[in-house]
Amino acid sequence: xxxxxxxxxxxxxxxxxxxxxxxxxxxxxxxxxxxxxxxxxxxxxxxxxxxxxxxxxxxxxxxxxxxxxxxxxxxxxxxxxxxxxxxxxxxxxxxxxxxxxxxxxxxxxxxx
Amino acid sequence: xxxxxxxxxxxxxxxxxxxxxxxxxxxxxxxxxxxxxxxxxxxxxxxxxxxxxxxxxxxxxxxxxxxxxxxxxxxxxxxxxxxxxxxxxxxxxxxxxxxxxxxxxxxxxxxxxxxxx
Numbered sequence: 109x110x111x112x113x114x115x116x117x118x119x120x121x122x123x124x125x126x127x128x129x130x131x132x133x134x135x136x137x138x139x140x141x142x143x144x145x146x147x148x149x150x151x152x153x154x155x156x157x158x159x160x161x162x163x164x165x166x167x168x169x170x171x172x173x174x175x176x177x178x179x180x181x182x183x184x185x186x187x188x189x190x191x192x193x194x195x196x197x198x199x200x201x202x203x204x205x206x207x208x209x210x211x212x213x214x215x216x217x218x219x220x
Numbered sequence: 221x222x223x224x225x226x227x228x229x230x231x232x233x234x235x236x237x238x239x240x241x242x243x244x245x246x247x248x249x250x251x252x253x254x255x256x257x258x259x260x261x262x263x264x265x266x267x268x269x270x271x272x273x274x275x276x277x278x279x280x281x282x283x284x285x286x287x288x289x290x291x292x293x294x295x296x297x298x299x300x301x302x303x304x305x306x307x308x309x310x311x312x313x314x315x316x317x318x319x320x321x322x323x324x325x326x327x328x329x330x331x332x333x334x335x336x337x
Contacts, residue, residue, distance in 0.1 A: 112262075144328075151223070152263075152311065152328040194263065206315070207253065207276060208326060210263040 110135045112195050114211035121185050122219050129180040129214045131169075131195030139197040141171055141178040142208070147191045155180075155193070165189070185218045192216075222246065224329035226312050232335045238300040241332045245294070245314030251275075252295050253315075253326060254287060258308040266310075269295060302336045309333050 111134045121127050133139065143155040156164045158171040158178060169180045178195060195211040225244045233239050245252045254266040266285070267277040271292035280287070284303070289295040299306055309331045315324035 151330045154325050154327075157325075206251065206324075207265040207268055207279070208255070208263075208313075209265065210255075212262045 110139070110197060110199075110209045112197055112209055112211035114193075114195055114214050116214045117212065118215050118217070120217045120219060123187055124184050127182050127185040127189070127216065127218075129193050129195075129216065131178045131180065131211060133176050133178065133195070133197050135176075135197055135199070137199060139199060141169070142196045142198070143167070143169055143178075143180050144194040144196055144210075145191050146194070152194070185216075187218045187220055190216055190218045224312055224314050224327050226310075226329040226332050228332060229330065230333045230335075232337065233302055234337050235304055236301045238298065239302055239334060241297045241299075241310055241334070243295045243297070243312030243314075243329060245312070246327055249314035249316055249327075250292070251315040251324065251326075252289060253313040254295070254297055255311040255313065256308050257311070258305070263311065266297075299334075302334075304336050307334055307336045 113132045115130050141158040144152050145155045146152045156162055167180055167182045169178050171178050192213050192215050194213045196208045198206055198208050227242045231239050250271050252269040255263050257263045265279040267280055267287055268275045269289045272289050286298045311331045312329040313326040315326045
């Protein structure tokens with residue numbers, strides 16, 4: 109069974125501090141990993157995906173297949189980063205593999 | 221480009237009543253997904269349409285839930301009869317038909333908050 113685990117329900121940091129949101133997964137095969145973000149009163153939106161290897165809004169995430177992790181990191185947190193962050197995975201190859209499996213989410217609060 | 225829209229934004233009904241949720245995907249997106257988040261739980265997949273066909277409905281909780289996508293455009297999700305445990309936020313997402321090189325990004329709607337009393 110595929111599963112995504114986000115161990116921290118809440119994470120609070122001060123502005124300018126580094127932040128790391130943890131995500132571990134289990135999947136029999138080669139998944140695609142994503143981070144979605146939901147800002148207050150906004151819809152869920154894609155932040156980044158592992159295959160694009162981009163840095164979005166200063167965030168990066170590296171897929172570690174050995175540890176089955178996809179932690180989200182930012183060296184200097186900003187107040188506008190405060191939001192709910194969801195780690196998600198999907199399969200590859202079409203068919204029923206495109207559905208997303210989500211973690212429970214981590215609420216990040218960046219304090220001034 | 222208009223995003224995914226959902227109607228209504230909120231619905232409050234009594235146990236045993238029927239509710240129909242609607243999702244309008246981004247124009248040209250063949251793939252349409254329904255998800256829901258029950259309070260305290262993670263967002264869970266319900267089903268996936270490719271055009272008007274149900275590609276995967278493995279997440280539908282029971283036969284009180286019926287999803288349709290006639291004509292391959294908008295989709296409806298009907299709950300009949302509604303039960304207390306159906307309360308939650310129902311999300312719709314759409315994506316273009318994915319190619320081999322990378323799966324299509326799923327764009328989410330704002331969700332419909334359903335409360336069953």
